[in-house]
Amino acid sequence: MTFVLTPTQVLAGLGVLLTLLMVWRAGARRARAAAAAARSGARLLSLFxxxxxxxxxxxxxxxxxITRPDGNPWVLLAALGLPALFASYTLTRALTVTTVDTPRKRGGRP
Known part of the structure; x- marks a missing residue:
């Protein structure tokens, strides 16, 4: 039993195989992107x-x-001040714009 294929049939078969490979790779890429999106959504929910x-x-x-009637004023100051310090540090870091130095290319220009 032998198969006799014309060059057109061989090229058509290779084209079909190439198309299947491209479709398979695109599906894998889409699945990877969906998994990454799900992970980032779960990460955001976990952070929240x-x-x-x-x-x-x-x-x-x-x-x-605050509600303790015999509270020490220093304890009150610590209970209100420490979280305010952490919050101000975090907000300052988040809202501060920093520059990013790009690596120089061969010519000495960025």
Whole structure:
């Protein structure tokens, strides 16, 4: 049993194989992009949960310190001041614009 194929049939078969390979690679690329998007969404949700938990913890401690009738003023200052310092540091870092130095090319120009 032998197969006799014309050059046109061989080229058509190679074209079909090449098309299948391209479709398969595009599907894999799309699946990888979808997985990356799902991971970043889960990461954002995880970050949001941690932020809410930490904020609730800080508010709870501050409420406890403020509502104590025999509270020490230094404890009150620490309970209100330390979270304010951390928040101001974080906001300052987030809102500060820094420049990025690009590596120089051979000619000495960026």
């Amino acid at each position: 949960g941690r932020v809410l938990f930490t904020a609730g913890l800080i508010v709870g401690v501050q409420w406890l310190v």
